[in-house]
Amino acid sequence: MEADKDEFRGFEDGFNGFPKRLPDDCVEYSLFVIDARLKSQRELLSRLEAVRKEAVKLAESLLKDYIWQRDGFKLEVENSKGLMYLHGLTNYGDAVDDEWLVVYLLRELSNRYSDLWIRVVDVDGEFLLIEAANALPRWLNPEIADHRVWIHANDLRIIPLSAAPTTSSAKETAPVSRSLSLDEAHKTIASNPGILIHSPLIEAEAFYRLQNYPSQITASLHYATITIPRKLAYILHGRAASIAPATEAFYLRDPIALKPLQSISSNLVFPPEDHVTISVRFTKVLYAQLKSQQFSPPIAWKAKLAEAEENSSSTDLKQKRYPQLEMGMKVTSGFEMLITDPKNRDKHIVREIKLLLDDLDTDEEDLPTDEEISRWEDVAREDDEKWLDINFEDFERELAGNPQEKKPSIPGAFGPESPPGFGDAKTQADLKKMVERFESFLNDNEAGIDGAEMDEMDFDDDEGDSEEDSEDEDKDVSFDENEFARMMREMMGLPSDEDGVVRSDTEGRPATTISNTHRIEELGSDEDEVDEEANEIQKLMLGMERELNEAGALNLDPTPNKVSTLGGKTPAAEASNKDENWEDESDGENVDIDFNLAKNLLESFKSQAGMPGPGSNLMGLMGMQLPRDEDEHHISKPT
Incomplete structure (x- = not known):
């Protein structure tokens, strides 16, 4: 009880606020300009503003047609704890590629400014170190990694343990095995940037996912032709990025969002009429989210879908037009839920869509004609969907580490020939990397019987006292x-x-x-x-x-003692005991010991219910074979 009182100190040392924690699926980035020549805050602010403008230009040049899953790349000046820097937060949702796109942009930006130092983290902390876990030194573990990882001049730099925090007391001369604060890391870089570690091996592992950039930006997009109302085609042409929030509204729909679609008397914003077929730009994540969903058509769309299915004169026409209309129904339903759901009313993209709709209602804008639509860029573009196809045999071979063992396919044996591989090239490369890392972990000969090795710093500080108390005792114990x-x-x-x-x-x-x-x-x-x-x-x-x-537990010949224990001696048992000079102690105490041993062994055997187990194995080694116990038996103590 006294220990509990000592541990809880309330607010006697002051309250510094609750610990900060990033929301899920978010990446946070901070950009610092560290230059001794900048003498005033005004000069630093001017330099940061120049970096921010360059970041905007870089994003516009690389991401002209890109669609962010939720939030885009953005930077704002922030002044916190005496430090002025650029800060950004991007919610990437289910699109992990958005997170790595942010890392790529930051790395490219660092290559343009020699005085720029960048730190990027997510909800898992220093996720660049997580990617490079196989190449990290033993001292660099999650407990001490905070604020030690930086991107500078296109390189990955790490603050070592030998860099003593400048805010530490004079008594603290040895390397500090703990995380650094942002202020300590900033002062270490400002005072001695040359001490930071640059390991090409760690860097290659940490930036492995960036090897396909910038081509990966274009490769992550997917164009598909869909049939939608003309009004929605007008919205998508003017705000192509609105497909992302609409897809998410459809993907994360709830009963409240679905209510306007399920009502017969409901006035839909995009009624299923005056349809046009256009090409819509998705990301592969967005398209997969729509394609994979099983969705019952809204009441207003059922007749339209049934009519399209009946009017398809040929199988080829049906296989093309009906999926286009079905995908268009999903996209239209997503926009309907995005606009009508009250929780979305304050979103910037929703306000923009409503302004465009108001212009149509007031006749300030007219809907595009078929001729105008035909002149739109990429209006009929349709990408192949083979990246959605998975050959599970190839997938299992990749997991097994045998990518070269290809079985020849037989066209026409079970339908059309299955496509080789699974997914796109990036998916296969990521899986191969995962398998390689897993095999490296399993083949780690330095790991002990408990798996991963643990350093002293891997344990909580609260356990330090008890470990120090028992240190002398542990030194006296060894095991061969x-x-x-x-x-x-x-x-x-x-x-x-x-x-x-x-x-x-x-x-x-x-x-x-x-x-x-x-x-x-x-x-x-x-x-x-x-x-x-x-x-x-x-x-x-x-x-x-x-x-x-x-x-009697080690007696390999069970006949003499076991017979005497269960009551009575046979002549053979007496002769055996006499020849081997065993003393037959028949007092009550020895009988009790043998009885308890036999009872425990039999109960262990009985609990196995006829299956192999420790009881039968042990009695087999002792030369005893027991039949299955079909009925309930209770061992009574002999009198």
Whole structure:
């Protein structure tokens, strides 16, 4: 109770606020200009503004047609804890590629300014180190990694332990095995940037996902032709990025959002009429979210879909037009839910869409004609969907680490020939990398029996006191696996690795007793060659063996003692005991010991319900074969 009182101190040391935590699926980035030539805050602010403008130009040049899943790349000047820097936060949702696109932009930006230092983290912390986990030194673990990882001049830099925090007390001269604060990291870089570590191996692993950029930006897009109302085609032409929030509204729909679509009397914003077929730009994540959803058509769309299915004169026409209309129904429903759901009323994109709709209602704008639509850029573009197809045989071979074992496909045997591989090239490359890392983990010969090795800093500080108290005790304990295994084999009556067979006992005692006694004598006669710890273990094992012998647990011939224990002696048992000089102690105490042992063994065997288990294995080693126990039996103590 006293310890609990000491641990809880309330607010006696002051309240510094609750710990900051990023929202899920968010990446946070901070950009610092560290230049000793900037003497005033005004000069620093001017430099930061120049970096921000360059970042905007870079994003516009690389991301002209790109569609962000939720939030885009943005930077704002922030002044916190005496430091002025650029800060940004991007919510990438289910599109992990958006997170790595942010890292790529930041890395490219760092290459344009020699005084720019960038830190990027997500909800998992220093995720660049997580990517490079296989290449990290042992000292660099999550407990001390905060504020140590920076991007500078297109390189990955790490603040080492030898960089003592400048805000530490003078007494703290040794390397500090803990995380740094932002102020400590900033001062370390400003005072001694050359001390930071640059490891090409760590950098290659950390930036592995960036190797396909900038081509990956275009490769992540997908164009598909869909059939939608003309009014919605007008909206998409003017605000192509609105497809992302509309898809998310459809993908994360709830009963409240679906209510306007399920009502017959409801006035839809985009009624299923005056349809046009156009090409819409998605990201592959957005298209997959729409394509994979099983969605019952709204009441107003059911007749339209049924009519399209009936009017398809040929199978080829049906396979093309109906999916276009079905995908258009999903997109239109997503926009309907996005605009009508009250929780979206304050979103910037929703306000823009409503302004465009107001212009149509007031006749300030007219809907585009078919001729105008035909002149739109990429109006009929349609990309292949093979990246959605998965050959599960190839997928399993990749997981098994055998990508070269390709089985020849037989066209026409089970329909059309299945496409080789699975997904796109990036998906296959990511899976191969995952398999390689997993195999590297399994083949790590330096790992102990418990798996990953743990450093002293991997444990909580609260456990330090108890570990220090028991440190002296732990130093006196050692364990020899081979010696212990050899003695246990001999105690079980199995051949030892040294002897090959169990030695016979000419004096009537178990061979293990003679063997262990002989070794104890050798230990006593030559203490200079044998460690004292091994001697103690030998004595301990000999004592355990003596107690087990007294209980009859090590008797490999169950006939003499087991018969006498269960009541009565046979002539064969008496002769056997006489020949082997076993003393037949029939007092009540010894009978109780044997009875308890037999009862425990039988209960263990009974609990196996006829299946293999420790009880049957142990009795098999003792030369006993018991039948299955079909009925309930209770062992009664003999009188």
